[in-house]
Amino acid sequence: MRLHFEIEGGDFTAAGRASSEVKKTLKQFHIAPEVLRKVAIALYEAEMNVVSHAWSGTMDAEILPDAIHVVMEDKGPGIENIERAMEEGFSTATEEVRQMGFGAGMGLPNIRKNSDRMVLTSTPGVGTRLEITVLFKA
Protein backbone atom coordinates (compact mmCIF):
# COMPACT_ATOMS: atom_id res chain seq x y z
CA MET A 1 0.00 0.00 0.00
CA ARG A 2 1.34 3.39 -1.04
CA LEU A 3 0.87 6.89 0.29
CA HIS A 4 2.08 9.93 -1.60
CA PHE A 5 2.61 13.46 -0.28
CA GLU A 6 3.87 16.73 -1.72
CA ILE A 7 6.03 18.81 0.60
CA GLU A 8 6.61 22.52 0.16
CA GLY A 9 9.98 23.97 1.10
CA GLY A 10 9.92 26.77 3.63
CA ASP A 11 6.34 26.15 4.81
CA PHE A 12 7.03 25.48 8.46
CA THR A 13 3.38 25.87 9.37
CA ALA A 14 2.52 22.74 7.40
CA ALA A 15 5.60 20.78 8.40
CA GLY A 16 4.79 17.39 9.86
CA ARG A 17 1.54 16.89 7.99
CA ALA A 18 2.79 14.07 5.79
CA SER A 19 4.55 12.18 8.56
CA SER A 20 1.49 12.61 10.76
CA GLU A 21 -0.74 11.03 8.10
CA VAL A 22 1.56 8.03 7.79
CA LYS A 23 1.62 7.68 11.57
CA LYS A 24 -2.19 7.76 11.72
CA THR A 25 -2.41 5.03 9.12
CA LEU A 26 0.10 2.80 10.91
CA LYS A 27 -1.84 3.03 14.16
CA GLN A 28 -4.48 0.81 12.59
CA PHE A 29 -2.02 -2.06 12.30
CA HIS A 30 -0.74 -4.44 14.89
CA ILE A 31 2.61 -2.70 15.36
CA ALA A 32 4.50 -2.28 18.64
CA PRO A 33 4.33 1.21 20.18
CA GLU A 34 8.11 1.60 20.09
CA VAL A 35 8.18 0.89 16.36
CA LEU A 36 5.38 3.39 15.73
CA ARG A 37 7.37 6.00 17.57
CA LYS A 38 10.51 5.23 15.56
CA VAL A 39 8.63 5.69 12.29
CA ALA A 40 6.98 8.89 13.51
CA ILE A 41 10.27 10.47 14.54
CA ALA A 42 12.26 9.35 11.48
CA LEU A 43 9.62 10.61 9.07
CA TYR A 44 9.10 13.88 10.90
CA GLU A 45 12.82 14.61 10.82
CA ALA A 46 12.99 13.71 7.14
CA GLU A 47 10.02 15.94 6.34
CA MET A 48 11.55 18.77 8.36
CA ASN A 49 14.75 18.44 6.34
CA VAL A 50 12.86 19.00 3.11
CA VAL A 51 10.94 21.95 4.56
CA SER A 52 14.08 23.53 6.05
CA HIS A 53 16.52 23.03 3.18
CA ALA A 54 14.79 22.24 -0.09
CA TRP A 55 12.46 24.11 -2.42
CA SER A 56 10.01 21.27 -2.82
CA GLY A 57 9.82 17.55 -2.35
CA THR A 58 7.75 14.41 -2.17
CA MET A 59 7.27 11.64 0.34
CA ASP A 60 6.31 8.19 -0.87
CA ALA A 61 5.57 5.67 1.82
CA GLU A 62 5.00 2.03 1.06
CA ILE A 63 3.52 -0.07 3.81
CA LEU A 64 4.45 -3.74 3.54
CA PRO A 65 3.36 -6.57 5.84
CA ASP A 66 6.68 -6.51 7.69
CA ALA A 67 8.10 -3.04 7.16
CA ILE A 68 7.56 0.50 5.99
CA HIS A 69 9.68 1.79 3.18
CA VAL A 70 9.81 5.54 2.58
CA VAL A 71 11.43 7.54 -0.20
CA MET A 72 11.87 11.29 0.20
CA GLU A 73 12.98 13.17 -2.87
CA ASP A 74 13.57 16.87 -3.04
CA LYS A 75 14.62 19.61 -5.40
CA GLY A 76 17.07 21.78 -3.55
CA PRO A 77 20.67 22.66 -2.86
CA GLY A 78 21.61 19.07 -2.08
CA ILE A 79 24.25 17.99 0.40
CA GLU A 80 27.93 18.75 -0.32
CA ASN A 81 29.40 16.33 2.17
CA ILE A 82 27.09 13.53 3.27
CA GLU A 83 29.53 12.14 5.84
CA ARG A 84 29.70 15.47 7.64
CA ALA A 85 25.95 15.92 7.38
CA MET A 86 25.52 12.65 9.26
CA GLU A 87 27.60 13.91 12.20
CA GLU A 88 25.64 14.86 15.29
CA GLY A 89 25.48 18.62 15.67
CA PHE A 90 26.54 19.45 12.14
CA SER A 91 24.11 21.82 10.50
CA THR A 92 24.01 24.22 7.58
CA ALA A 93 20.72 25.73 8.73
CA THR A 94 20.53 29.51 8.50
CA GLU A 95 20.36 31.60 11.66
CA GLU A 96 16.68 32.27 10.86
CA VAL A 97 15.84 28.57 10.91
CA ARG A 98 17.85 27.98 14.09
CA GLN A 99 16.02 30.73 15.90
CA MET A 100 12.80 28.87 15.27
CA GLY A 101 14.20 25.91 17.17
CA PHE A 102 15.21 23.86 14.16
CA GLY A 103 18.59 23.10 12.62
CA ALA A 104 20.30 21.63 15.66
CA GLY A 105 22.14 19.19 13.44
CA MET A 106 20.32 16.19 14.88
CA GLY A 107 17.99 15.48 11.96
CA LEU A 108 19.97 12.93 9.97
CA PRO A 109 21.56 11.23 13.00
CA ASN A 110 18.07 10.94 14.48
CA ILE A 111 16.75 9.36 11.30
CA ARG A 112 19.58 6.84 11.34
CA LYS A 113 18.91 6.07 15.00
CA ASN A 114 15.21 5.50 14.34
CA SER A 115 15.42 3.42 11.18
CA ASP A 116 16.71 -0.02 10.24
CA ARG A 117 18.07 1.02 6.87
CA MET A 118 18.89 4.46 5.57
CA VAL A 119 20.31 5.42 2.17
CA LEU A 120 21.13 9.03 1.46
CA THR A 121 22.21 10.25 -1.97
CA SER A 122 22.53 13.79 -3.18
CA THR A 123 23.57 15.87 -6.16
CA PRO A 124 24.65 19.34 -5.07
CA GLY A 125 22.58 21.99 -6.77
CA VAL A 126 19.93 19.49 -7.87
CA GLY A 127 18.49 17.69 -4.87
CA THR A 128 18.55 14.91 -2.32
CA ARG A 129 17.05 11.45 -2.10
CA LEU A 130 16.57 9.67 1.18
CA GLU A 131 15.40 6.10 1.58
CA ILE A 132 14.31 4.88 4.97
CA THR A 133 13.17 1.42 6.02
CA VAL A 134 11.76 0.58 9.42
CA LEU A 135 11.04 -3.06 10.20
CA PHE A 136 7.89 -3.81 12.17
CA LYS A 137 9.49 -6.65 14.07
CA ALA A 138 12.90 -6.23 15.62
Place this chain on the structure above:
Amino acid sequence: MEKGGDYTHSIQIDRGKCIGCSHCMRVCSTQAIRIVEGYAVIQPERCVDCGECYRVCPQKAIYARDDGLAFMRDDAYKIALVPSVFIGQFPSDYSATEVLEAVKSCGFDEVCEVERAVDFMKEAYGTYADNHIARPVISSYCPAVVRLIQVLYPSLTPHIMLLKAPHDIAALYLRLSKEKQQDDPRKIFIYYVTPCAAKTVAARAPVGEAASPIDGTINMKEVYNKTVATLLGRKERGGRKHVADMSPDSVCWSLSGNEKHYFPGRSLAIDGMENVIEFLEKLESGHLSDIDFLELRACDQGCAGGILCPGNRFLTVERLEHRQKRLQMLKDQQGGEVDNRLMRYRQQLQPLSRVDPVHPRDGLLLDEDMEKALIKLQRIRRLMTYFPGFDCGACGAPSCRSLAEDIVQGKASISHCVFVQRVMEKNYKLSPDQAFVVIEKIWGRDRLNKYNDTNENEP
Protein backbone atom coordinates in the same frame (compact mmCIF):
# COMPACT_ATOMS: atom_id res chain seq x y z
CA MET B 1 -30.65 3.07 35.33
CA GLU B 2 -28.67 0.12 36.53
CA LYS B 3 -26.66 0.26 39.73
CA GLY B 4 -23.98 -2.05 41.06
CA GLY B 5 -23.07 -5.22 39.20
CA ASP B 6 -20.24 -5.70 36.75
CA TYR B 7 -19.26 -3.09 34.22
CA THR B 8 -16.08 -1.80 32.65
CA HIS B 9 -17.52 1.47 31.36
CA SER B 10 -19.42 4.03 33.33
CA ILE B 11 -20.92 5.95 30.42
CA GLN B 12 -24.16 4.20 29.42
CA ILE B 13 -27.14 4.93 27.24
CA ASP B 14 -30.66 4.79 28.60
CA ARG B 15 -32.74 3.35 25.77
CA GLY B 16 -35.89 4.59 27.39
CA LYS B 17 -34.75 8.16 26.71
CA CYS B 18 -32.43 7.92 23.70
CA ILE B 19 -34.02 9.13 20.46
CA GLY B 20 -30.95 8.43 18.33
CA CYS B 21 -30.41 12.12 17.58
CA SER B 22 -26.66 11.59 17.04
CA HIS B 23 -25.44 14.62 19.00
CA CYS B 24 -23.22 12.29 21.04
CA MET B 25 -21.87 10.56 17.97
CA ARG B 26 -20.60 13.85 16.59
CA VAL B 27 -18.64 14.92 19.66
CA CYS B 28 -16.96 11.63 20.47
CA SER B 29 -13.17 12.04 20.25
CA THR B 30 -12.53 8.37 19.62
CA GLN B 31 -15.43 7.84 17.19
CA ALA B 32 -16.84 5.27 19.57
CA ILE B 33 -20.55 5.95 18.92
CA ARG B 34 -22.84 4.70 16.13
CA ILE B 35 -26.57 4.97 15.64
CA VAL B 36 -28.17 1.55 15.28
CA GLU B 37 -31.92 0.96 15.01
CA GLY B 38 -32.65 4.39 16.37
CA TYR B 39 -30.37 4.28 19.40
CA ALA B 40 -26.86 5.44 20.14
CA VAL B 41 -24.54 2.49 20.69
CA ILE B 42 -21.11 2.81 22.30
CA GLN B 43 -18.23 0.61 21.16
CA PRO B 44 -16.57 -0.45 24.41
CA GLU B 45 -13.09 -0.94 22.96
CA ARG B 46 -12.96 2.72 21.95
CA CYS B 47 -14.84 4.48 24.74
CA VAL B 48 -12.57 6.31 27.21
CA ASP B 49 -15.41 7.46 29.51
CA CYS B 50 -14.50 11.13 29.07
CA GLY B 51 -18.19 12.03 29.17
CA GLU B 52 -18.22 14.54 26.30
CA CYS B 53 -21.33 12.75 24.99
CA TYR B 54 -23.01 13.14 28.39
CA ARG B 55 -22.56 16.90 28.17
CA VAL B 56 -24.28 17.27 24.80
CA CYS B 57 -27.17 14.80 25.08
CA PRO B 58 -30.38 16.87 24.77
CA GLN B 59 -32.49 13.97 26.06
CA LYS B 60 -30.38 13.34 29.18
CA ALA B 61 -30.29 9.78 27.92
CA ILE B 62 -26.61 9.31 28.72
CA TYR B 63 -25.76 8.56 32.30
CA ALA B 64 -22.72 7.70 34.34
CA ARG B 65 -23.19 4.37 35.97
CA ASP B 66 -21.86 4.13 39.52
CA ASP B 67 -22.35 1.94 42.56
CA GLY B 68 -24.63 4.42 44.27
CA LEU B 69 -25.58 5.08 47.88
CA ALA B 70 -28.06 2.22 47.72
CA PHE B 71 -25.21 -0.22 47.18
CA MET B 72 -23.67 0.60 50.56
CA ARG B 73 -23.27 -2.32 52.91
CA ASP B 74 -24.89 -2.04 56.31
CA ASP B 75 -22.44 -4.41 58.00
CA ALA B 76 -19.34 -2.49 56.92
CA TYR B 77 -17.41 0.43 58.36
CA LYS B 78 -18.10 2.88 55.59
CA ILE B 79 -15.71 5.67 54.71
CA ALA B 80 -16.49 8.35 52.13
CA LEU B 81 -13.55 9.76 50.21
CA VAL B 82 -14.55 13.25 49.15
CA PRO B 83 -12.55 15.29 46.64
CA SER B 84 -11.99 19.01 47.30
CA VAL B 85 -14.04 19.93 44.22
CA PHE B 86 -17.08 18.67 46.09
CA ILE B 87 -16.51 21.21 48.83
CA GLY B 88 -16.05 23.79 46.06
CA GLN B 89 -19.67 23.19 45.01
CA PHE B 90 -20.81 25.13 48.06
CA PRO B 91 -20.51 28.85 48.79
CA SER B 92 -17.53 29.70 50.96
CA ASP B 93 -19.62 30.53 54.01
CA TYR B 94 -20.09 26.80 54.38
CA SER B 95 -16.90 25.48 55.92
CA ALA B 96 -15.23 22.32 54.65
CA THR B 97 -15.96 20.77 58.04
CA GLU B 98 -19.66 21.50 57.72
CA VAL B 99 -19.86 20.07 54.22
CA LEU B 100 -17.95 16.92 55.18
CA GLU B 101 -20.16 16.44 58.26
CA ALA B 102 -23.22 16.68 56.03
CA VAL B 103 -21.75 14.06 53.70
CA LYS B 104 -21.15 11.82 56.68
CA SER B 105 -24.83 12.01 57.58
CA CYS B 106 -25.65 10.31 54.24
CA GLY B 107 -24.82 7.11 56.12
CA PHE B 108 -21.05 6.98 56.43
CA ASP B 109 -19.04 6.19 59.54
CA GLU B 110 -16.21 8.44 58.52
CA VAL B 111 -15.34 11.01 55.87
CA CYS B 112 -11.90 11.86 54.50
CA GLU B 113 -10.85 14.47 51.99
CA VAL B 114 -8.96 12.99 49.03
CA GLU B 115 -6.50 15.88 48.78
CA ARG B 116 -4.92 14.84 52.05
CA ALA B 117 -2.87 12.52 49.81
CA VAL B 118 -1.45 15.38 47.78
CA ASP B 119 1.45 15.96 50.16
CA PHE B 120 2.47 12.37 49.47
CA MET B 121 2.14 12.89 45.70
CA LYS B 122 4.39 15.94 45.81
CA GLU B 123 7.19 13.93 47.40
CA ALA B 124 6.62 10.98 45.09
CA TYR B 125 6.93 13.19 41.99
CA GLY B 126 10.42 14.27 43.01
CA THR B 127 11.60 10.68 43.48
CA TYR B 128 9.89 9.57 40.28
CA ALA B 129 11.68 12.24 38.26
CA ASP B 130 15.03 11.05 39.60
CA ASN B 131 14.40 7.42 38.75
CA HIS B 132 12.84 7.72 35.30
CA ILE B 133 14.76 9.12 32.38
CA ALA B 134 12.18 9.03 29.58
CA ARG B 135 10.66 12.45 28.96
CA PRO B 136 8.12 13.86 28.97
CA VAL B 137 6.36 12.05 31.77
CA ILE B 138 2.58 12.22 31.34
CA SER B 139 0.54 12.51 34.53
CA SER B 140 -1.63 9.50 35.34
CA TYR B 141 -4.02 11.68 37.33
CA CYS B 142 -6.86 11.91 34.80
CA PRO B 143 -8.15 8.41 33.97
CA ALA B 144 -9.89 9.65 30.81
CA VAL B 145 -6.56 10.92 29.48
CA VAL B 146 -4.83 7.63 30.33
CA ARG B 147 -7.51 5.76 28.40
CA LEU B 148 -7.40 8.22 25.52
CA ILE B 149 -3.68 7.54 25.17
CA GLN B 150 -4.32 3.79 25.28
CA VAL B 151 -6.79 4.06 22.41
CA LEU B 152 -5.51 6.86 20.18
CA TYR B 153 -1.82 7.26 21.03
CA PRO B 154 -0.45 3.76 21.60
CA SER B 155 3.17 4.83 21.17
CA LEU B 156 2.87 7.23 24.10
CA THR B 157 1.82 4.65 26.68
CA PRO B 158 5.41 4.26 27.98
CA HIS B 159 5.32 7.95 28.97
CA ILE B 160 2.44 7.54 31.41
CA MET B 161 3.53 8.04 34.99
CA LEU B 162 3.44 4.80 36.98
CA LEU B 163 1.93 6.25 40.12
CA LYS B 164 -1.49 5.85 41.66
CA ALA B 165 -3.84 8.82 41.84
CA PRO B 166 -4.38 10.74 45.13
CA HIS B 167 -7.75 9.09 45.85
CA ASP B 168 -6.10 5.66 45.70
CA ILE B 169 -3.32 6.81 48.02
CA ALA B 170 -5.89 8.26 50.41
CA ALA B 171 -7.76 4.94 50.38
CA LEU B 172 -4.56 3.01 51.09
CA TYR B 173 -3.77 5.37 53.95
CA LEU B 174 -7.21 4.86 55.45
CA ARG B 175 -6.75 1.10 55.39
CA LEU B 176 -3.31 1.31 56.95
CA SER B 177 -4.43 3.62 59.72
CA LYS B 178 -7.58 1.57 60.48
CA GLU B 179 -5.60 -1.66 60.61
CA LYS B 180 -3.51 -0.08 63.31
CA GLN B 181 -6.47 1.04 65.39
CA GLN B 182 -8.46 -2.20 65.15
CA ASP B 183 -11.15 -0.78 67.38
CA ASP B 184 -13.91 -1.73 65.00
CA PRO B 185 -14.30 -5.36 63.90
CA ARG B 186 -16.30 -4.42 60.81
CA LYS B 187 -14.80 -4.69 57.36
CA ILE B 188 -13.74 -1.35 55.90
CA PHE B 189 -15.51 -0.17 52.76
CA ILE B 190 -14.21 2.90 51.02
CA TYR B 191 -16.50 4.86 48.72
CA TYR B 192 -15.24 7.55 46.42
CA VAL B 193 -17.55 10.45 45.63
CA THR B 194 -16.72 10.90 41.98
CA PRO B 195 -16.81 14.07 39.88
CA CYS B 196 -16.71 12.11 36.62
CA ALA B 197 -17.37 8.81 34.86
CA ALA B 198 -13.70 8.11 34.16
CA LYS B 199 -12.85 7.90 37.86
CA THR B 200 -15.65 5.39 38.37
CA VAL B 201 -14.10 3.23 35.68
CA ALA B 202 -10.65 3.71 37.19
CA ALA B 203 -11.98 2.22 40.43
CA ARG B 204 -13.90 -0.53 38.66
CA ALA B 205 -11.49 -1.58 35.95
CA PRO B 206 -8.15 -0.02 36.86
CA VAL B 207 -5.24 0.21 34.45
CA GLY B 208 -1.84 -0.94 35.70
CA GLU B 209 -3.11 -2.64 38.87
CA ALA B 210 -5.14 -5.76 39.56
CA ALA B 211 -7.68 -4.10 41.84
CA SER B 212 -8.34 -0.60 43.07
CA PRO B 213 -8.23 0.20 46.79
CA ILE B 214 -11.60 1.90 46.27
CA ASP B 215 -14.56 -0.41 46.95
CA GLY B 216 -17.26 1.64 45.32
CA THR B 217 -18.03 4.97 43.68
CA ILE B 218 -20.94 7.31 44.18
CA ASN B 219 -22.02 9.92 41.68
CA MET B 220 -21.27 13.39 43.07
CA LYS B 221 -24.71 14.63 42.06
CA GLU B 222 -26.39 12.07 44.30
CA VAL B 223 -24.28 13.05 47.29
CA TYR B 224 -24.73 16.74 46.47
CA ASN B 225 -28.52 16.51 46.63
CA LYS B 226 -28.43 14.80 50.00
CA THR B 227 -25.82 17.18 51.35
CA VAL B 228 -27.75 20.27 50.30
CA ALA B 229 -30.87 18.89 51.97
CA THR B 230 -28.93 18.25 55.18
CA LEU B 231 -27.30 21.68 55.18
CA LEU B 232 -30.62 23.43 54.58
CA GLY B 233 -32.45 21.37 57.16
CA ARG B 234 -30.13 21.75 60.12
CA LYS B 235 -30.93 23.97 63.06
CA GLU B 236 -27.57 25.54 63.81
CA ARG B 237 -24.40 26.30 61.93
CA GLY B 238 -21.63 23.76 62.08
CA GLY B 239 -18.08 24.42 63.09
CA ARG B 240 -14.99 25.46 61.24
CA LYS B 241 -11.63 23.83 61.77
CA HIS B 242 -8.81 26.11 62.74
CA VAL B 243 -5.88 23.97 61.71
CA ALA B 244 -4.18 23.38 58.39
CA ASP B 245 -3.80 19.61 58.17
CA MET B 246 -2.54 19.51 54.60
CA SER B 247 -0.49 21.90 52.52
CA PRO B 248 -2.77 24.75 51.37
CA ASP B 249 -2.45 24.31 47.61
CA SER B 250 -3.45 20.63 47.90
CA VAL B 251 -7.08 21.66 47.54
CA CYS B 252 -6.31 22.94 44.03
CA TRP B 253 -4.50 19.78 42.86
CA SER B 254 -7.47 18.56 40.81
CA LEU B 255 -7.80 21.88 38.99
CA SER B 256 -5.66 22.71 36.01
CA GLY B 257 -2.14 24.06 36.53
CA ASN B 258 -1.27 23.13 40.11
CA GLU B 259 0.05 19.59 39.82
CA LYS B 260 2.60 20.54 37.17
CA HIS B 261 4.61 22.65 39.62
CA TYR B 262 5.60 19.58 41.57
CA PHE B 263 7.43 17.72 38.85
CA PRO B 264 11.01 18.96 38.59
CA GLY B 265 11.94 20.65 35.33
CA ARG B 266 9.81 22.16 32.60
CA SER B 267 6.17 21.29 32.55
CA LEU B 268 2.87 22.35 31.14
CA ALA B 269 -0.77 21.94 32.02
CA ILE B 270 -3.43 21.33 29.39
CA ASP B 271 -7.14 20.97 30.03
CA GLY B 272 -10.08 20.16 27.77
CA MET B 273 -10.38 17.14 25.52
CA GLU B 274 -9.70 18.97 22.25
CA ASN B 275 -6.62 20.73 23.61
CA VAL B 276 -5.27 17.50 25.01
CA ILE B 277 -5.75 15.73 21.68
CA GLU B 278 -4.09 18.51 19.72
CA PHE B 279 -1.09 18.33 21.99
CA LEU B 280 -0.80 14.55 22.02
CA GLU B 281 -0.80 14.54 18.20
CA LYS B 282 2.21 16.83 18.29
CA LEU B 283 3.92 14.82 20.96
CA GLU B 284 3.42 11.53 19.16
CA SER B 285 5.17 12.83 16.08
CA GLY B 286 8.20 13.64 18.18
CA HIS B 287 7.87 17.39 17.54
CA LEU B 288 8.63 18.24 21.13
CA SER B 289 11.70 18.33 23.23
CA ASP B 290 12.67 20.00 26.49
CA ILE B 291 9.39 19.17 28.23
CA ASP B 292 9.69 17.10 31.39
CA PHE B 293 6.12 16.78 32.55
CA LEU B 294 2.63 17.02 31.11
CA GLU B 295 -0.39 17.59 33.29
CA LEU B 296 -3.32 16.66 31.05
CA ARG B 297 -6.97 16.87 32.09
CA ALA B 298 -9.88 15.82 29.91
CA CYS B 299 -12.20 18.44 31.41
CA ASP B 300 -11.89 22.19 31.03
CA GLN B 301 -10.73 23.59 34.42
CA GLY B 302 -9.74 20.07 35.49
CA CYS B 303 -12.06 18.24 37.87
CA ALA B 304 -14.06 21.42 38.56
CA GLY B 305 -15.42 20.79 35.06
CA GLY B 306 -16.18 17.13 35.76
CA ILE B 307 -19.45 15.96 34.22
CA LEU B 308 -20.91 15.04 37.61
CA CYS B 309 -20.08 18.35 39.30
CA PRO B 310 -23.40 20.13 39.69
CA GLY B 311 -21.99 23.64 40.13
CA ASN B 312 -20.37 26.13 37.79
CA ARG B 313 -16.74 25.19 37.18
CA PHE B 314 -15.39 28.73 37.42
CA LEU B 315 -17.11 29.37 40.73
CA THR B 316 -15.68 26.09 42.01
CA VAL B 317 -12.18 27.14 40.99
CA GLU B 318 -12.55 30.49 42.74
CA ARG B 319 -13.85 28.88 45.94
CA LEU B 320 -10.99 26.39 46.05
CA GLU B 321 -8.49 29.19 45.53
CA HIS B 322 -10.17 31.07 48.35
CA ARG B 323 -9.92 28.03 50.58
CA GLN B 324 -6.25 27.68 49.71
CA LYS B 325 -5.68 31.25 50.97
CA ARG B 326 -7.47 30.47 54.21
CA LEU B 327 -5.41 27.34 54.73
CA GLN B 328 -2.28 29.35 54.00
CA MET B 329 -3.27 31.80 56.75
CA LEU B 330 -3.74 28.93 59.20
CA LYS B 331 -0.45 27.39 58.14
CA ASP B 332 1.33 30.70 58.75
CA GLN B 333 -0.26 30.88 62.22
CA GLN B 334 1.10 27.38 62.88
CA GLY B 335 4.60 28.62 62.19
CA GLY B 336 4.59 27.36 58.60
CA GLU B 337 4.08 23.74 59.58
CA VAL B 338 1.21 21.46 58.63
CA ASP B 339 0.49 18.23 60.44
CA ASN B 340 -0.83 15.85 57.82
CA ARG B 341 -1.50 12.51 59.50
CA LEU B 342 -1.26 10.69 56.18
CA MET B 343 2.41 11.60 55.94
CA ARG B 344 3.16 9.49 59.00
CA TYR B 345 2.50 6.51 56.73
CA ARG B 346 4.69 7.67 53.87
CA GLN B 347 7.18 4.80 54.26
CA GLN B 348 4.44 2.18 54.05
CA LEU B 349 2.61 3.98 51.26
CA GLN B 350 5.65 4.33 49.03
CA PRO B 351 5.87 0.72 47.79
CA LEU B 352 2.07 0.62 47.43
CA SER B 353 1.91 3.73 45.28
CA ARG B 354 3.36 2.20 42.14
CA VAL B 355 1.38 0.75 39.25
CA ASP B 356 2.41 -1.53 36.38
CA PRO B 357 3.11 -0.18 32.89
CA VAL B 358 0.06 0.82 30.87
CA HIS B 359 -0.51 -1.01 27.60
CA PRO B 360 -2.26 0.22 24.45
CA ARG B 361 -5.82 -0.84 23.71
CA ASP B 362 -6.54 -2.08 20.23
CA GLY B 363 -9.52 0.14 19.51
CA LEU B 364 -8.09 1.37 16.21
CA LEU B 365 -6.81 -1.98 15.02
CA LEU B 366 -8.10 -3.13 11.63
CA ASP B 367 -6.81 -6.67 12.00
CA GLU B 368 -4.28 -8.58 14.09
CA ASP B 369 -2.91 -10.01 10.88
CA MET B 370 -0.81 -7.49 8.99
CA GLU B 371 -1.67 -8.78 5.50
CA LYS B 372 -5.39 -8.76 6.23
CA ALA B 373 -5.13 -5.31 7.76
CA LEU B 374 -3.40 -4.03 4.62
CA ILE B 375 -6.18 -5.43 2.41
CA LYS B 376 -8.79 -3.79 4.65
CA LEU B 377 -6.98 -0.47 4.47
CA GLN B 378 -6.85 -0.65 0.67
CA ARG B 379 -10.59 -1.24 0.68
CA ILE B 380 -11.19 1.68 3.04
CA ARG B 381 -9.28 3.95 0.70
CA ARG B 382 -11.29 2.79 -2.27
CA LEU B 383 -14.59 3.21 -0.39
CA MET B 384 -13.57 6.73 0.61
CA THR B 385 -13.52 7.71 -3.06
CA TYR B 386 -17.22 6.77 -3.36
CA PHE B 387 -18.41 8.78 -0.37
CA PRO B 388 -19.16 12.52 -0.45
CA GLY B 389 -16.58 13.31 2.23
CA PHE B 390 -18.55 15.83 4.25
CA ASP B 391 -19.34 13.61 7.20
CA CYS B 392 -23.11 14.22 7.24
CA GLY B 393 -23.65 11.35 9.68
CA ALA B 394 -26.81 10.12 7.93
CA CYS B 395 -25.27 6.65 7.75
CA GLY B 396 -25.20 6.46 11.55
CA ALA B 397 -21.41 6.80 11.68
CA PRO B 398 -19.59 10.01 12.63
CA SER B 399 -17.62 10.35 9.38
CA CYS B 400 -17.28 8.88 5.91
CA ARG B 401 -14.03 7.37 7.11
CA SER B 402 -15.77 5.67 10.05
CA LEU B 403 -18.40 4.23 7.70
CA ALA B 404 -15.67 2.87 5.45
CA GLU B 405 -14.00 1.27 8.47
CA ASP B 406 -17.29 -0.21 9.65
CA ILE B 407 -17.91 -1.67 6.20
CA VAL B 408 -14.56 -3.47 6.04
CA GLN B 409 -15.16 -4.76 9.56
CA GLY B 410 -18.51 -6.16 8.43
CA LYS B 411 -20.53 -3.85 10.66
CA ALA B 412 -22.18 -1.77 7.94
CA SER B 413 -22.86 -1.87 4.23
CA ILE B 414 -22.14 0.59 1.46
CA SER B 415 -25.86 1.30 1.04
CA HIS B 416 -25.80 3.00 4.45
CA CYS B 417 -24.44 6.07 2.67
CA VAL B 418 -27.46 8.09 1.52
CA PHE B 419 -25.53 9.40 -1.47
CA VAL B 420 -24.55 5.94 -2.65
CA GLN B 421 -28.18 4.92 -2.06
CA ARG B 422 -29.47 7.50 -4.53
CA VAL B 423 -27.12 6.18 -7.22
CA MET B 424 -28.08 2.58 -6.47
CA GLU B 425 -31.75 3.45 -6.75
CA LYS B 426 -31.19 5.26 -10.02
CA ASN B 427 -29.37 2.23 -11.40
CA TYR B 428 -32.09 -0.13 -10.10
CA LYS B 429 -29.60 -1.83 -7.74
CA LEU B 430 -31.77 -0.92 -4.77
CA SER B 431 -35.55 -0.52 -4.66
CA PRO B 432 -37.09 2.44 -2.79
CA ASP B 433 -38.53 -0.07 -0.33
CA GLN B 434 -35.11 -1.56 0.32
CA ALA B 435 -33.67 1.94 0.79
CA PHE B 436 -36.42 2.53 3.33
CA VAL B 437 -35.41 -0.57 5.25
CA VAL B 438 -31.78 0.54 5.29
CA ILE B 439 -32.68 3.93 6.75
CA GLU B 440 -34.93 2.28 9.34
CA LYS B 441 -32.11 -0.04 10.35
CA ILE B 442 -30.01 2.98 11.21
CA TRP B 443 -32.49 5.50 12.50
CA GLY B 444 -35.17 3.20 13.84
CA ARG B 445 -38.65 2.12 12.82
CA ASP B 446 -41.19 4.77 11.94
CA ARG B 447 -38.50 7.42 11.66
CA LEU B 448 -39.63 8.17 8.11
CA ASN B 449 -43.37 8.11 8.86
CA LYS B 450 -43.53 11.61 10.26
CA TYR B 451 -43.97 13.09 6.82
CA ASN B 452 -46.53 12.10 4.24
CA ASP B 453 -47.43 13.84 1.03
CA THR B 454 -50.80 15.04 2.26
CA ASN B 455 -49.11 17.18 4.93
CA GLU B 456 -48.05 19.59 2.22
CA ASN B 457 -51.66 20.42 1.36
CA GLU B 458 -52.59 21.54 4.83
CA PRO B 459 -52.74 25.27 5.49
